[in-house]
Amino acid sequence: MARKQPAESKCESCLNSLTSCLDRGVKYVGPFFVALAVILILLDVYTFFKHVVTEIVRQSGLMVACVHVAWSLWLLFNVFWNQMHCTFTSPGTTLEVREEALQSAMTYDWRWCRKCNRGKPPLAHHCSVCNRCVLKMDHHCVWMANCVGFNNYRFFVLFLFYMWMGSLYSAVVFWLHVPGLSRLDDMGGDSRGLLPFFMFVLSCSIWMAMCVLFGWHVWLVLTGQGTIDYLDNSSRAAEARAAGRRWVNPYHLGAAANWRETFDVWGPWWWLTWVLPSRRRKLGNGYDIKKVSPKDLPPGQDMVFQGI
Ligand SMILES: [Zn+2]
Numbered sequence: 001m002a003r004k005q006p007a008e009s010k011c012e013s014c015l016n017s018l019t020s021c022l023d024r025g026v027k028y029v030g031p032f033f034v035a036l037a038v039i040l041i042l043l044d045v046y047t048f049f050k051h052v053v054t055e056i057v058r059q060s061g062l063m064v065a066c067v068h069v070a071w072s073l074w075l076l077f078n079v080f081w082n083q084m085h086c087t088f089t090s091p092g093t094t095l096e097v098r099e100e101a102l103q104s105a106m107t108y109d110w111r112w113c114r115k116c117n118r119g120k121p122p123l124a125h126h127c128s129v130c131n132r133c134v135l136k137m138d139h140h141c142v143w144m145a146n147c148v149g150f151n152n153y154r155f156f157v158l159f160l161f162y163m164w165m166g167s168l169y170s171a172v173v174f175w176l177h178v179p180g181l182s183r184l185d186d187m188g189g190d191s192r193g194l195l196p197f198f199m200f201v202l203s204c205s206i207w208m209a210m211c212v213l214f215g216w217h218v219w220l221v222l223t224g225q226g227t228i229d230y231l232d233n234s235s236r237a238a239e240a241r242a243a244g245r246r247w248v249n250p251y252h253l254g255a256a257a258n259w260r261e262t263f264d265v266w267g268p269w270w271w272l273t274w275v276l277p278s279r280r281r282k283l284g285n286g287y288d289i290k291k292v293s294p295k296d297l298p299p300g301q302d303m304v305f306q307g308i
């Protein structure tokens with residue numbers, strides 16, 4: 001037994017070194033992914049203006065082309081606006097909050113992070129890539145070179161939304177307005193058609209990926225969960241079911257309320273204004289999060305809180 005201990009420790013330390021190497025890799029590769037996304041989007045825009053806009057002017061006139069240009073610029077602006085804000089906005093971490101403020105907000109469902117040496121609120125997770133506890137953490141995004149959490153999650157979802165719209169628009173206009181693209185047999189040997197064809201295939205692929213990713217995050221927002229918490233919640237629900245109880249997510253305030261809370265939109269036009277670019281600081285602090293009170297639950301439903 002005494003001889004086995006060092007072997008296990010060695011194995012553990014190998015695993016730790018491998019994990020920390022991977023974390024460092026994810027951290028350093030992030031800016032290249034951001035740059036790659038920007039280059040591909042700009043290449044799509046270049047192809048659109050070079051091949052599609054000139055063809056629309058020829059086929060439908062200048063006015064119709066102006067409408068297409070205005071719409072494509074609106075999509076492009078929003079894609080970059082949300083990408084840049086998601087990348088350069090801090091997701092919100094416990095290290096940015098005064099220690100006294102954290103201590104006074106601490107309740108029974110908080111945990112303790114030994115790495116940050118601070119309290120860890122519900123829905124916060126320690127990111128091994130950023131080496132900090134991120135408030136309301138969704139995931140660490142290599143395409144944004146940043147953690148996605150309380151402050152920048154809305155930019156992330158809006159980026160997915162505008163990428164979904166933009167790639168669909170791009171694929172449709174390339175298909176309709178690039179001569180020969182809808183007749184693939186005619187494309188052979190014409191080098192002028194290769195770039196539009198490549199961008200068309202790329203747009204279709206991105207659109208399909210966005211259908212899955214954006215759809216997934218819409219469902220998460222509507223059900224009041226984050227990506228990491230979804231896994232925890234699933235196991236809590238299974239445990240409650242096995243015990244003959246029904247688990248209720250205490251952070252699910254209702255679909256519309258979750259949406260308003262996530263995008264920080266209020267007033268009668270919230271269902272429309274959530275898509276607009278906004279730099280306003282998100283309301284709230286990320287550690288004192290609104291949740292359903294047990295007394296508001298319908299009769300016959302139990303609630304299992306975070307941390308239990
Ligand atoms: Zn931590």
Ligand SMILES: [Zn+2]
Pocket residue numbers: 127128129130131139140141146147148
């Ligand atoms: Zn991170």
